Amino acid sequence: xxxxxKNDKQKLKDQKYPLPSAYKKEFAWLKEVxxxxxxxxxxxxxxxxxxxxxxxxxxxxxxxxxxxDKKSYTTNNQGGTIRLIDQQTIRLPKLKxxxxxxxxxxxxxxxxxxx
Numbered sequence: 001x002x003x004x005x006k007n008d009k010q011k012l013k014d015q016k017y018p019l020p021s022a023y024k025k026e027f028a029w030l031k032e033v034x035x036x037x038x039x040x041x042x043x044x045x046x047x048x049x050x051x052x053x054x055x056x057x058x059x060x061x062x063x064x065x066x067x068x069d070k071k072s073y074t075t076n077n078q079g080g081t082i083r084l085i086d087q088q089t090i091r092l093p094k095l096k097x098x099x100x101x102x103x104x105x106x107x108x109x110x111x112x113x114x115x
Contacts, residue, residue, distance in 0.1 A: 034093040055104040 020038035030038065048061035071094075073102045075082065081093045090100050 032094065034075050034095075036078070036093070037073060040074045040076070 020042055051058045051061055083091050085091055088099055089097050091097050
């Protein structure tokens with residue numbers, strides 16, 4: 001997309017982009033990542049390009065910085081794949097149990113919903 005924009009300087013042609021699973025054959029390390037997180041990243045990229053061409057003042061899409069980890073992971077919760085184990089642990093797809101640092105306590109009645 002970047003190359004096409006550099007050449008034409010106009011709106012990218014709407015085309016069907018391959019699903020993230022198609023890239024897993026070429027880049028084996030993508031198999032380590034949650035497929036829903038890959039799909040969300042692709043949707044976000046497409047939305048960023050659409051916003052740019054709708055209104056140029058939005059600015060050209062930028063890649064995320066490795067130094068700034070804000071909003072670094074988004075996925076969808078399907079069938080309880082994401083759940084709170086306790087106040088210090090969350091279970092994520094492909095990553096298993098990850099320790100978290102909560103800035104405020106989760107009420108017990110919410111904890112019952114996620115356990």
